[in-house]
Amino acid sequence: QVQLVESGGGLVQAGGSLRLSCAASGRTFSSYPMGWFRQAPGKDREFVAAISRGGSATYYADSVKGRYTISRDNAKNTVSLQMNSLKPEDTAVYYCAARSYSGSYYSPGDYDYWGQGTQVTVSS
Numbered sequence: 001q002v003q004l005v006e007s008g009g010g011l012v013q014a015g016g017s018l019r020l021s022c023a024a025s026g027r028t029f030s031s032y033p034m035g036w037f038r039q040a041p042g043k044d045r046e047f048v049a050a051i052s053r054g055g056s057a058t059y060y061a062d063s064v065k066g067r068y069t070i071s072r073d074n075a076k077n078t079v080s081l082q083m084n085s086l087k088p089e090d091t092a093v094y095y096c097a098a099r100s101y102s103g104s105y106y107s108p109g110d111y112d113y114w115g116q117g118t119q120v121t122v123s124s
Contacts, residue, residue: 002026002098002113009094009118012086016122020081022096022115030054030074033099036081037108038092038120048094049081050105059105064090086122093117 008020020036035050049070050059058070067086072079079096095117103110 002029002032004096004098004113004115006094006096006115006118009120011121011123014086014088014122014124016086017082017084018086018120020083020094020096020118020120022079022081024077024079024098026077029077029098031100032113033105034070034072034079035097035099035105035111036070036079036094037097037111038090038094039117040092043092045095045108047106047108051079083120086120088122088124091120091122093119 003025005023006020012018030053033052036048037045038048039045047061048064049068051070051072055072067084069082096115097111098113099111
């Protein structure tokens with residue numbers, strides 16, 4: 001069991017940057033692949049980025065590749081998402097998630113634990 005709490009969302013102008021953080025409870029954080037997803041109003045939740053247990057492998061949606069960077073610190077039980085060159089279409093609620101079993105990094109249905117989400121709004 002793991003509990004996740006996101007922080008760092010806010011309002012930013014297009015071209016700006018934000019850094020999201022996700023703090024996890026529990027002593028087994030390093031055993032979970034982690035992901036970030038987002039959901040805009042009226043749209044399905046979509047994959048943004050994911051990172052393997054040890055942090056050696058990362059995965060990104062095409063829409064954020066080159067702009068976003070996912071990282072984790074297993075000693076601090078945190079996973080972060082650095083978002084640069086933000087666009088109005090990046091506006092959404094961002095969620096971090098943990099996956100305990102094998103499955104796809106890209107599918108929200110394969111993640112078992114979710115945070116409450118943090119709002120990111122990018123103004124034009």
